[in-house]
Amino acid sequence: MNKLFLGLLGILCYCCTAEPALFEIIPSSQSGVDFSNTLKEESDLSILDYLYYYNGGGVAVGDINNDGYPDVFLTSNQGENKLYLNGGNFRFRDISHQAGITGKSSWNTGATMADVNGDGLLDIYVCAVVGINGFSGHNELYINNGDNTFTEQSKLYGLDTQSYSSSAAFFDYDLDGDLDLYVLNHAVHTQNSYGHSDLRYQRNPNTGDQLFKNNNGVFVDVSESAGIHGGVNSYGLGLATADFNLDGYPDIFVGNDFHEDDYLYINNQDGTFRESLKDWTGHTSRFSMGSDVADINGDGYPDLISLDMLPRDEKVLKASEGDDNVQTQKMRIDRYGYHYQFTRNMLFVNRPDQGFMETALMSGVAATDWSWSALFADFDNDSQQDLFISNGIPKRPNDLDFIKFVSNEQIQNKITKTRLVDRKALEMMPTGECQNFIFQGKSGLKFVDKTRNWLPQVSDVSGATAYADFDRDGDLDLITNNLNEPTKMYRNRSDGKQNYVQLKLQYKEQNSIGIGTKVYSYHNGGELQSQSLYTSKGFQGSSEPLIHFGYENFQKVDSLIVVWPDQRFQVLKNLPVNQRIEVSYDKTKPWTSKRLRKSRAKVFTEVSDQLGLDYTHEEDNYLDFNREKLIPYKGSDRGPAVALGDLNGDGKTDVFLGSSKFKKSKLFLQQAGKFISTDSIFPDKTDVKEFTTAVIADFNADQKNDLFVGAAGADFSGKSSALKDHFWISKKTTLSEKELPEYFGNSATICVFDYDQDQDLDVFVGSHMITGNFGKFPSNVVLNNDGNGNFTVLQPKALQEIGMITDAAWVDLDNNGDFELWVVGEWMSPRSFSFKDGEFRPQSFKNKSLKGLWQSLSFFDIDQDGDQDIFLGNWGLNSKFTASPKKPLKMYFDDFDNNGQTETIVAIAKGSNYYPIHSIDELTGQMIQLRKGFQSYTDYAGLTIEDILGEEVLEQAQLLEVNELRSGYLRNDKGSFEFIPFDFLLQQSPITAFQKDDFLGTGNPQMLAGGNYFGVKPYHGRFDSFPGALIISENQTELTSALGLNFTNKSVRSLDTFDMEGQKYLLVVYNDDKAEVFQF
């Protein structure tokens, strides 16, 4: 077959697919880039001797001869580094030997290009691992002589560092006009224990990252004085520089592998940094690898992705070492001082002045297997940032069959006798070659997986990656440095289908290419895109120093604001698209980033410490997952109970806060603009009561309010007195407990109502779960009041076993005097019941079933049509759970192993199949008999839930479903309801509480929503970054972080407002945290 025929075949194939692949691979035979990073077989090095044996080489792209075409530099771990000159048209010429850049270190890693000496020529910096495994050499600095040759001058510049380097980034952190350098080093800490996180404060010369300040051409290591951690634990693999807080000074993100936290160094503007990871993030990736920064939502603020290694393919996922054990993780955090880390990619969306919210699951980019490099760029020129992720590893060392079964027989003798590893044993690790991923950016923080459409379908091991417009055709091409095969060049074939503008920057003396420059682009009457010029990005590589914007089909750019590193700016206006513009520093004016911010007056002011409402809820140590190992979330963390009302008859609002077990509940009585606390009436701390819900109301019609408190905790079962609710009647000066009739349950909500219209207050008690029998719907009770606060227990048939109840309300939606009981909960649709003819009767809905994991219920006339719309807090979308009417989330419930203990198994849809969320070890930890069927992890991996348990067994099991995970509202249009999901910003966490009030003082109320939830295993992560939102109208929603209220990293249980001395306050009560009070 000749080449022409092959070419034709290729074209034909592209035609078959609906969308032609955006990228084609240019073979090395055509491009001339015949570089290959081949690991030497004869070497006695392996992944078992050197943990980063498979991390690959580096790639740096830039125009070294200023002919307008970006050239390519590639490093080889053990072989010669190479430099290819771009002759245009995707033809390159190898000038490595002539250029003198082949290198002398034994193990080369990352590479970057920058004009280090400010002569207008790009220089090359090459990292090396030196000092382990017999590796020699040092990091190398190749100064460009201007004639396609280079001179290695690292020693002269003070950059001949000898350490375990993986990457480096040039940037001007002190804004003194010249380029400084951050060198990322990796740890090889071989001790088995985690060690306390404070290990990071003891500097180790080999592994500690280094910050070099450029003092007139000599680089001086200022790491220690600048506040850079340098510990033996810092497994640095990811490095990104960006001005995250837009204060003009570049900050640094470092992604660390394994248990060491990532570092986020915020620039103090005085030559030092403060590590602020925990202030900016609620959690990070666990095995952090490459990273990249871009403004993905067009707000002018740089966002960040940090990669990990979560496989998407079930066959790989279930055969690989998985998430942390929940207790191990807790120990690492509580005892050893580390941050929350989870095994998946993390997408950090920058919120002005509020740190990051993490949306990788919701955005669709959480799982891309063994990932190395992430590059954001507008590959299709549609004005949204897309995302390319390279991945793959020659051998998967975390394959569980290898670890537990294969390795032993093969390795054991050799290890014990020689401490060497047999190559044959290594070969038994499965291959980890993968398909790279590409995602198309969309509005609403969405990334659509275009891997099958945009990329050639090949599995390989791609590491360091760079983008560049190699052929100068106005779209961005890619190059990957692959292991054990030729590097791959991906030509972008969008070829002018959509419009673009490229900028080449020409800054001042020592920083000729303008590293650190920000460019803000406006088109289509105010649509903002922004970019910053930093070259080191992705993983062990640097991309072309180029600003590239896509503009869809728009013909002109309204304006481009170029903000130079010295914080002066110039504006280019009314530019036609499809051109490359050279912008030189000229006629600049002083810049302030305030120009980007919509200034918003603070609505909420925290006054927590001023009112005496000093309450911290402490959860007890009970861990649901230790008893019922397969349940999807906890039931024991639903407290505290909160009730507001006047309990002492002085007309002022008092506050009851019910504790978790072994702790004391508290009553705060309002006196003269303060709260005085008392706890003498409540059970003392040895009591096992856990209070989760409470109501203050006058139950015995004596004109004094009483207190009704619901108990739960998910720990005690059956007719345990711990599951009895409590009732206190107001006497003259005190509360006196009154025994309730006998009923038991994990009470979740108390709804006070006069359902039978006999002019007294009856009570509906909704129950969340049955302890030890998660998944079985509990029964609920109605307590009928005889008018004097004596209750009789009723169990209306219609209200039994309808779901895992979380909230309820008695409401007259259309103000016609007809009240209904609305009940929401998990694994159910919202339900409503009327009381007619002496019976509760379910109301029928016209709309489809809306089975959710409903957490909260409230009412608000959002469309101002005179009736109440129904607000529903759900689980949200930033989750590994997926649900739709066609592919609901499923939970099977049964005593699968017939031992008297029920189990739940949650299965999620992937493609057309359902898979359990559990590993085989988790499943057999609860159901040992399954272990016989799966003697290896491979036996289990990739099997559907039907394969594993058998269809017959599943048919006998009870099936619980969820088909909607979004929070939203049922819009009430004259009694017909349509579900309207909230804005995507409200889907990042479960919404657990609502409160309606006129927070903005506009005369019309708004609805405040709060949430976040932590009662899940590391599999799910932590729903921690919802700051709260104010829902103003159907089209207007604002995150409250901009208004002075921020629930990030706290799990809201209730929101209540009250008046005191003519001032309005908001009381926010969290689980396991200090309650907060805001005035508004």
Add this chain to the structure above:
Amino acid sequence: MNKLTTFLLAIVLLTTACQKDNRYQTVLEDPTTFHKAVDRLTSVIVHDIFSPPVASRIYAYPMIAAYEAMHLKQPEKFQSLAGQLNGLSQIEAPENPNLVHYDLAALHAFLTLGKQFIFSENTLVVFQDSLYTELKAKGMPRRLFKNSIAYGEKLASHIKDWADGDLYKQTRTYPKYTIREQDKYWKPTPPAYMDGIEPHWNKIRTFVLDSANQFVPIPPIPFSLEEGSPFREQLDEVYQVKINLTQEQTEIASFWDCNPYVTHQNGHAMFATKKITPGGHWIGITKIAAQKAQQDLPTTINTYTRVSIALFDAFISCWDTKWNTLVVRPETLINNHFDQEWTPLLQTPPFPEYTSGHSVISRASAVVLTDLLGDNFAFDDTTEMDYGLPMRSYTSFLEASEEAAISRLYGGIHYMMAIEEGVNQGQKVGDFIVQKLITNKNN
């Protein structure tokens, strides 16, 4: 059938066998065949990674089934365990004892139960298939073979029904241990930080002991990190021992490591080395001793069974102590308070410290073996050679058990108190079993 016909039938059978081929007899009577079966079971236990207490259960029930066959074979010599082991009832004797070859029934019951208690059956299936093929090839009459197998099945199912009542299945779903904050309490240990193994093992029905807490050791020394306090001295001793460790001590520690699952991590690269459990090691010693004493098959099975029963009860006794005292491992304290980089010579196993399991079960096994074979029974322990460790020689079982106990101090995984009290606990368990359990009537 009257006695005469039975007698005649036996004659007929015997003569036909003699005339044809009775080499199968040799195969079955040779205790080596049974030793091989036990070895196969051990290798599956290692492969499937069963924890030490669970492994002791996997050995015990199949052994007991085999023993009951020996009792039926030689009722005058061996007393049934029915009525002696908690909850075990008498198995129905075969209708026609002369049509059952008890050696084969014993092997078959052993293998059948073994397969049920482990996960990866293939090793045992292969062994069984080749053995049965050999028996047939060596002239075992079909009817005798079939009947023996059928009775072996029956025996296995009788024992299985009994085993099913020991709460093993139920305890699989009992709660995991929830980590307690205070320093004195046990916490998962590096590098794998595994959950604690079998926190409810004391709920498993004992064989001979009246309960898991029949022999409760004295409480551990009260926790204190204050310098000079008795507890601190225990901790310091562990730390000092590693500093001054001799070659001999290192060898002893490694020899008795018996950790079924040691994880090795280097970055993302992980692998495990797997060894026999402490119980498995004593099963190995039992084999060596039985062979050295040239015990015939019934006696061999008797020896194995008594050791297995001692191991089973000793583990329950020890685990009861471990999960009631919840003593923290030296590694946790040393890492958290004194030396972040310190690692013990051996990998710390995933359960509380007090008492030392190896000390308890080694002593109990040694007491039982001494009772059967006498003190001063010298032997060469080659048990660990398959796992890359050299042979060690002992002059008595008790000497070996003493060394196993102290090895835990050298290994850096136990305080001296857990070793000393563990030995005492094992002695009591062993003595009780020796005294209470009657098997060989002639002893």
